[in-house]
Amino acid sequence: MIVPKMSIYQIYEKIEADKVKIGYQAQKLMPKIIKEIKQHNKFPFYKCVEYKPSSNNTHIIYFYAENKQDVEKPMWDFFTILFNGRQRFVLKQRCEFYNGIGTRAIKIYTSHFFQRYKERKYHNLDLSKNELVCRFFSKNLCFEKRTIETPIIINEDINKNFQHYGSSNRWVMFVTEGLCFTRFCQYDKTWKISELKDTEAILFIYTTFVTESELTASQKIALEKEYRKVYKDLYEECLLNEEQEKINKLRELSRKDS
Numbered sequence: 390m391i392v393p394k395m396s397i398y399q400i401y402e403k404i405e406a407d408k409v410k411i412g413y414q415a416q417k418l419m420p421k422i423i424k425e426i427k428q429h430n431k432f433p434f435y436k437c438v439e440y441k442p443s444s445n446n447t448h449i450i451y452f453y454a455e456n457k458q459d460v461e462k463p464m465w466d467f468f469t470i471l472f473n474g475r476q477r478f479v480l481k482q483r484c485e486f487y488n489g490i491g492t493r494a495i496k497i498y499t500s501h502f503f504q505r506y507k508e509r510k511y512h513n514l515d516l517s518k519n520e521l522v523c524r525f526f527s528k529n530l531c532f533e534k535r536t537i538e539t540p541i542i543i544n545e546d547i548n549k550n551f552q553h554y555g556s557s558n559r560w561v562m563f564v565t566e567g568l569c570f571t572r573f574c575q576y577d578k579t580w581k582i583s584e585l586k587d588t589e590a591i592l593f594i595y596t597t598f599v600t601e602s603e604l605t606a607s608q609k610i611a612l613e614k615e616y617r618k619v620y621k622d623l624y625e626e627c628l629l630n631e632e633q634e635k636i637n638k639l640r641e642l643s644r645k646d647s
Contacts, residue, residue: 390445391480393473397590398578401493403446404469404482410442415450415465422452422463432456434463435527437519451523455534464533468522476500479522481530485591487575493590498522502569506598510566529564538562538569539619546611560593563616567600 391403418438426434434454441447447470454463469480478497485494503521507514511521529536540560541547547561548570562569572594601609 391469391471393471396579397495397576397592398493400480400495401482401590403444404480407442407444407446407448411440411448411450411467414440414442415452415467418450418452419463419465423461426454426460426463433527434459435520435523437517437523439519440467449519449522451519451526453523453527453531455527464527464531466526466531468526471497477518479503481526487588487591492588494593495590496593496595498595502595502598509598509600509603525566529566536565538564539616541612541615541619543570544611544615547608547615561612562593562595563612567598568604568612569595570597570599571595 391400395403422436425436432455434452436452438450438452439447440450448467449470450465450467452463452465454460469482471478471480477500481496481498483494483496484491486492487494503518503525506525507516507521511524516524527534530538539562541563543559543561548558557572557574559573560571562571573592575588575591578589604612
């Protein structure tokens with residue numbers, strides 16, 4: 390069972406061990422969910438189901454149908470709940486490319502983050518905690534709908550007080566509905582903060598959410614500037630990879646000829 394004293398590495402592995410069972414449970418529920426969507430016939434459709442496998446971890450499997458085209462094949466995903474005393478955290482387990490290497494990552498979303506998300510996107514709409522989380526992920530972190538987050542290095546133009554939080558205040562995540570402010574650290578297999586070469590897992594803590602409309606004109610310009618840098622770097626990296634593939638093919642051909 391996942392407990393707060395575990396390392397990020399251990400938490401990742403515990404969730405990984407449950408994923409096959411979670412997938413099986415989701416497929417088992419799917420016919421019932423499809424039937425419910427057809428009866429409901431209102432979109433978007435959201436459904437959250439709590440699931441506790443033998444590990445005793447609490448996972449929330451959620452189903453989402455944006456329109457009628459999704460009725461027969463609604464999207465599904467899951468998140469994990471962790472309680473630390475009186476606090477409730479939402480966990481997402483991901484594999485992130487960090488320094489060019491696929492690295493274990495845990496994203497922890499605080500209650501404050503979702504409170505701000507509710508206030509700024511849904512105002513006084515009466516939503517359960519799990520449905521609110523489901524809405525955030527389905528709109529901002531859904532590969533099937535090509536809604537992904539873009540990590541942007543934070544600076545004084547984006548948040549003038551960013552240095553107040555130290556080196557962990559490094560990234561903001563640009564998503565479809567706005568901007569997520571985070572804290573970031575890299576770890577070894579324990580809770581010890583690691584050097585880059587020794588990193589076994591990384592942690593992002595999502596602390597608050599801001600809509601684009603709340604940003605100042607100068608903040609928007611700064612974000613656009615950093616956003617362009619991200620995609621420029623990705624484009625150049627793709628070109629390098631393509632060039633390397635060509636070189637590898639030429640080497641392979643030359644070996645065959647010899």
